[in-house]
Amino acid sequence: MSDSTLIGLHHQEEHHPELLHHFAEAQQQRDAASLGMWIFLGTEVMFFGGLFCAYLIYRRAYFGDFGAASKSINATLGATNTAVLICSSLTVVLAVWAAQTARRSLLLISLVITMLLGLVFLGIKADEYKDKFEEHHVPGASFSFDHVPIPGHPDQYANPRHAEIFFALYFIMTGLHALHMIIGLGLFAWLLFMAWKGHFTPEYHTPIEIGGLYWHFVDIVWIYLFPLLYLIDRHP
Amino acid sequence: MSMATATIQTVERENYLNKEYGVGSWLFTTDHKRIALLYLISITFFFFIGGFFALLIRLELLTPAGDLVQADTYNKLFTMHGMVMVFFFLIPSIPAVLGNFLVPMMIGAKDLAFPRINLLSWYLYIIGGVMMMHCVLTGGVDTGWTFYTPFSTAFTNTKIVEAGLSIFVAGFSSILTGLNFVVTIHRMRAPGMTWSRLPLFIWAHYATSIIQILGTPVIAITIVLVAVERTLHLGIFDPKLGGDPLLFQHLFWFYSHPAVYIMILPSMGVVTEIIACFARKRIFGYSFVAFSSIAIAVFGFLVWAHHMFVAGISLYSALIFSLLSYAVAVPSAVKVFNWTATLYKGSIHYDAPMLYAFGFIGLFTMGGLTGLFLAALGIDVHVTDTYFVIAHFHYIMVGGALMGYLGGLHFWWPKISGRLYPESWARLAALIVFLGFNLTFFPQFVLGYLGMPRRYFHYPQEFQVLNVLSTAGATVLGVGYLLPMIYFLWSMRYGKPAPDNPWNAAGLEWMTSSPPTTFNFETEPVVTWEAYNYDELDKPRREEVKVVG
Numbered sequence: 085m086s087d088s089t090l091i092g093l094h095h096q097e098e099h100h101p102e103l104l105h106h107f108a109e110a111q112q113q114r115d116a117a118s119l120g121m122w123i124f125l126g127t128e129v130m131f132f133g134g135l136f137c138a139y140l141i142y143r144r145a146y147f148g149d150f151g152a153a154s155k156s157i158n159a160t161l162g163a164t165n166t167a168v169l170i171c172s173s174l175t176v177v178l179a180v181w182a183a184q185t186a187r188r189s190l191l192l193i194s195l196v197i198t199m200l201l202g203l204v205f206l207g208i209k210a211d212e213y214k215d216k217f218e219e220h221h222v223p224g225a226s227f228s229f230d231h232v233p234i235p236g237h238p239d240q241y242a243n244p245r246h247a248e249i250f251f252a253l254y255f256i257m258t259g260l261h262a263l264h265m266i267i268g269l270g271l272f273a274w275l276l277f278m279a280w281k282g283h284f285t286p287e288y289h290t291p292i293e294i295g296g297l298y299w300h301f302v303d304i305v306w307i308y309l310f311p312l313l314y315l316i317d318r319h320p
Numbered sequence: 321m322s323m324a325t326a327t328i329q330t331v332e333r334e335n336y337l338n339k340e341y342g343v344g345s346w347l348f349t350t351d352h353k354r355i356a357l358l359y360l361i362s363i364t365f366f367f368f369i370g371g372f373f374a375l376l377i378r379l380e381l382l383t384p385a386g387d388l389v390q391a392d393t394y395n396k397l398f399t400m401h402g403m404v405m406v407f408f409f410l411i412p413s414i415p416a417v418l419g420n421f422l423v424p425m426m427i428g429a430k431d432l433a434f435p436r437i438n439l440l441s442w443y444l445y446i447i448g449g450v451m452m453m454h455c456v457l458t459g460g461v462d463t464g465w466t467f468y469t470p471f472s473t474a475f476t477n478t479k480i481v482e483a484g485l486s487i488f489v490a491g492f493s494s495i496l497t498g499l500n501f502v503v504t505i506h507r508m509r510a511p512g513m514t515w516s517r518l519p520l521f522i523w524a525h526y527a528t529s530i531i532q533i534l535g536t537p538v539i540a541i542t543i544v545l546v547a548v549e550r551t552l553h554l555g556i557f558d559p560k561l562g563g564d565p566l567l568f569q570h571l572f573w574f575y576s577h578p579a580v581y582i583m584i585l586p587s588m589g590v591v592t593e594i595i596a597c598f599a600r601k602r603i604f605g606y607s608f609v610a611f612s613s614i615a616i617a618v619f620g621f622l623v624w625a626h627h628m629f630v631a632g633i634s635l636y637s638a639l640i641f642s643l644l645s646y647a648v649a650v651p652s653a654v655k656v657f658n659w660t661a662t663l664y665k666g667s668i669h670y671d672a673p674m675l676y677a678f679g680f681i682g683l684f685t686m687g688g689l690t691g692l693f694l695a696a697l698g699i700d701v702h703v704t705d706t707y708f709v710i711a712h713f714h715y716i717m718v719g720g721a722l723m724g725y726l727g728g729l730h731f732w733w734p735k736i737s738g739r740l741y742p743e744s745w746a747r748l749a750a751l752i753v754f755l756g757f758n759l760t761f762f763p764q765f766v767l768g769y770l771g772m773p774r775r776y777f778h779y780p781q782e783f784q785v786l787n788v789l790s791t792a793g794a795t796v797l798g799v800g801y802l803l804p805m806i807y808f809l810w811s812m813r814y815g816k817p818a819p820d821n822p823w824n825a826a827g828l829e830w831m832t833s834s835p836p837t838t839f840n841f842e843t844e845p846v847v848t849w850e851a852y853n854y855d856e857l858d859k860p861r862r863e864e865v866k867v868v869g
Contacts, residue, residue: 131537
């Protein structure tokens, strides 16, 4: 960028209340925020990456046991949740577009629907956890997974120890994902409040954009978790 | 912008230090320079805590018998020494102090891209540090800083979870610092400050930040898994319950090997700045030095399993990791050769920062070459878990990273504090550190090669002479570290006021006042010159000499 445009923009946007003192212009601030969120998502990829790595290693080592354990979780609920999250990604995109084009009521409605879908997801997840709890599939002292046949090998039972590793990873992975959803809901509650106060304009809506990036990321993690955890060796 | 001609004014100019007073103005500051000072104070505290443990270790090893402390206490001592030094001193040292202070100034920015996140990362560091201190004072940990499973999850009775969580929290501090640097370097450069004009200190910090961003989350999730396994008695890493302890080691070293480059890369950046300034030359092969930093960061991620050659990994993967470990020596050697080539025909000044830089080159080369011994499968089997390994990584982490940190602290002290430190004391301290360091750690190479294992509190009689030498060296080294702390504190009150550019050095940070104002520059700088333009800087002086001659 040449100096003249830099100075020009500087004067033009100097008085925008959201422009922080150490940025020369609003565009620079937007770019910084967006790059910052992308890098943060990079760290999140590595964070979940460690878990995916552990999961894949044990899934390869204990494939039959993992298949049996996977079969005991409710794929229909998982698929429903996948659909719920994909819909919420759509409403997030709508929210960003509404902010860009100054459609205030669409922005508010999209944010509310996104949050409702997030809550539906967590509700379904809690129901799944409840089932696991009742079936004694929560790892720990009361865990039991005896005499469960391995899919495709009706004469062999799954090793409960190995199935326990599956459930440990299942709870840690979906639990961390749910924690991210809860943080996302908090974030969106704040965005909703700011939007309701009329804070966002076509010139300044960076929080909606980077909040949306975060939400999409959490959705994508689920898109990977669903087939990995729910759909091992599942055939009628 | 005046250079060496800056006059010392009688009335103190407003700067970042005297702008506001009071505890609140420090604890709630978003000024990157003040946050750097907060870090300086906190990491110095942890350095002396970690040093205290080292001192007790060396005292115990003075005699072959285990007499000063019990075996369990000794296990805790070396564990806490490692954890405190690695996670609370070395990892944050240069990035959080010098990087925080200098990255925005060197690129001509008013602050880091996210000043409040910068403050948040200091608070995370402090929370992690308080947890670590609480853990130390209420019993500590005895697994070694590597907290290998299943010992850490199924056997030891010490405070693994708390220590792990303190490292988890401090890790996020490290991630946020790295994130802030990358965004700042991408988005906040002054007009004309192109990538090829960046000081190499910035390239080094960019490479470091990449490792912090991509590596740290992996140790974070590993700690979560260890904590969950230990609390709920699961078998993720416990072979008795079907888990795989090697998986833990892979995940642990995936971060903890690159972590060594988090320590050494910023130090290389510091040394590059010092050498160019005190040899009065443009750095030889700028782009090679710049890209070798990136290459070290990339290769550094691909060598972790050389810590596991005797752990039972397959021979073929051991071969590949051995080869890759050799590969990482290439960019490191590129740097050493380029520094040496920069010195060639330079007009060298032996000021204290330069003495540290020389020390760095020698000790880093030693540490790096012995690293090649360890990358060789056959020799590694012989010296694994011996004092040879201890000596090797202390040559890198203390001889390398810490020498660079001290050199940088001296080099930029006039800018940070606005005062000059006493030069002759500083040169003396640099010599003491260099001699003390070698006396401490060189005997350990010999001890290790002769077969003395690490992590034992007693040893056979015939190792005593070398151990006494090492302990004596550690005492000298301790004096060498206390001296700078004393004269830096002294200089804050009694030191001569520093001119803006006491070294006549190149770089934007020297073109503003000492100490700088809160927003660093009076007017936004526009860069029209290459980095290290010492030829141009010294031209007027050379002509003066000619006229006089």
